[in-house]
Amino acid sequence: MIETVGIVGAGQMGAGIANLFARHGFRVLLCDRDARQLERAVAGIRRDLARRPPKEGTADDVVGRIATSLTLDPFAAAGFVVEAVTEEEPLKREIFRQLDGIVPHGVVLATNTSSIPIASIAAATDRPDRVIGMHFMHPVPVMALVEVIRGAATSDDTFAVTAGLAARLGKEMAVSRDLPGFIVNRILIPMINEAVYALEDNVATAQDIDKAMRLGTNQPMGPLALADFIGIDTVLSIAKVLFERFADPKYCPCPRLARMVAAGELGRKSGKGFFTY
Numbered sequence: 001m002i003e004t005v006g007i008v009g010a011g012q013m014g015a016g017i018a019n020l021f022a023r024h025g026f027r028v029l030l031c032d033r034d035a036r037q038l039e040r041a042v043a044g045i046r047r048d049l050a051r052r053p054p055k056e057g058t059a060d061d062v063v064g065r066i067a068t069s070l071t072l073d074p075f076a077a078a079g080f081v082v083e084a085v086t087e088e089e090p091l092k093r094e095i096f097r098q099l100d101g102i103v104p105h106g107v108v109l110a111t112n113t114s115s116i117p118i119a120s121i122a123a124a125t126d127r128p129d130r131v132i133g134m135h136f137m138h139p140v141p142v143m144a145l146v147e148v149i150r151g152a153a154t155s156d157d158t159f160a161v162t163a164g165l166a167a168r169l170g171k172e173m174a175v176s177r178d179l180p181g182f183i184v185n186r187i188l189i190p191m192i193n194e195a196v197y198a199l200e201d202n203v204a205t206a207q208d209i210d211k212a213m214r215l216g217t218n219q220p221m222g223p224l225a226l227a228d229f230i231g232i233d234t235v236l237s238i239a240k241v242l243f244e245r246f247a248d249p250k251y252c253p254c255p256r257l258a259r260m261v262a263a264g265e266l267g268r269k270s271g272k273g274f275f276t277y
């Protein structure tokens with residue numbers, strides 16, 4: 001029975017994943033290279049626990065199960081790992097290479113990548129059969145879905161371990177083949193990208209584009225507000241992966257996304273994106 005989970009990256013997703021596992025009684029090892037991110041993550045988890053108290057135990061119990069670190073060394077004690085660092089392939093491959101040397105052999109290494117092929121990340125390790133995609137949705141404790149992606153070498157046992165964890169976490173699972181963007185982002189990111197092109201074409205204001213999609217297609221959030229919520233840098237990274245990997249012009253990221261990232265307009269996490277926060 002898995003009791004301790006290592007999470008690499010304490011950004012928006014890593015913090016959410018840590019929150020989810022700790023709420024479900026797991027011990028969590030949370031690593032980031034940036035001490036401020038670790039502090040922000042724990043503070044954010046505390047705020048979330050105050051807003052939505054845990055089903056079992058107290059907020060202190062949940063936070064008490066989370067241990068933070070600036071290195072991966074404590075992951076020698078992990079029974080399962082989820083990687084949630086920035087969406088950059090060389091970075092993820094390097095983290096997996098390091099994890100492979102520290103985490104006991106046989107332990108599953110999962111990646112929360114939004115779009116990068118699992119097989120490519122797995123190839124950085126000597127255990128590609130123990131590597132799998134476990135793609136949580138933001139905000140992690142709230143969203144019902146986890147996408148599970150099998151790489152070319154992912155074993156049946158690795159899949160079973162991951163599916164078992166998803167069930168213990170109370171998540172619904174959708175299984176995807178290892179193609180860029182998997183299910184959700186292959187469909188969602190082109191929609192967001194088209195909304196950005198519509199804004200560039202002055203089809204309507206950002207407010208009206210979002211209003212039209214909310215009230216006209218019954219989405220809880222418009223595509224531009226959703227882009228701000230995901231992070232404009234992450235949206236651009238995923239759009240680039242779809243464009244480059246499928247080599248299909250239909251996925252071409254709207255240049256406005258790159259301009260926004262260069263200007264530090266990353267959405268909610270920086271206070272400004274398509275809207276101001």
Ligand SMILES: NC(=O)c1ccc[n+]([C@@H]2O[C@H](COP(=O)([O-])OP(=O)(O)OC[C@H]3O[C@@H](n4cnc5c(N)ncnc54)[C@H](O)[C@@H]3O)[C@@H](O)[C@H]2O)c1
Pocket residue numbers: 008009010011012013014031032033034037084085086087088091095112113114115135136137138229230231234
């Ligand atoms: N934002 C979303 O809605 C969403 C949803 C599902 C999946 N994802 C995926 O989750 C991953 C993380 O996204 P995010 O939104 O949390 O990004 P983020 O920018 O909020 O966080 C990334 C974190 O990774 C850390 N990091 C970078 N290099 C590191 C290293 N070498 N060692 C340790 N930590 C390092 C950064 O310091 C930062 O805290 C990405 O792969 C992204 O595609 C994002």
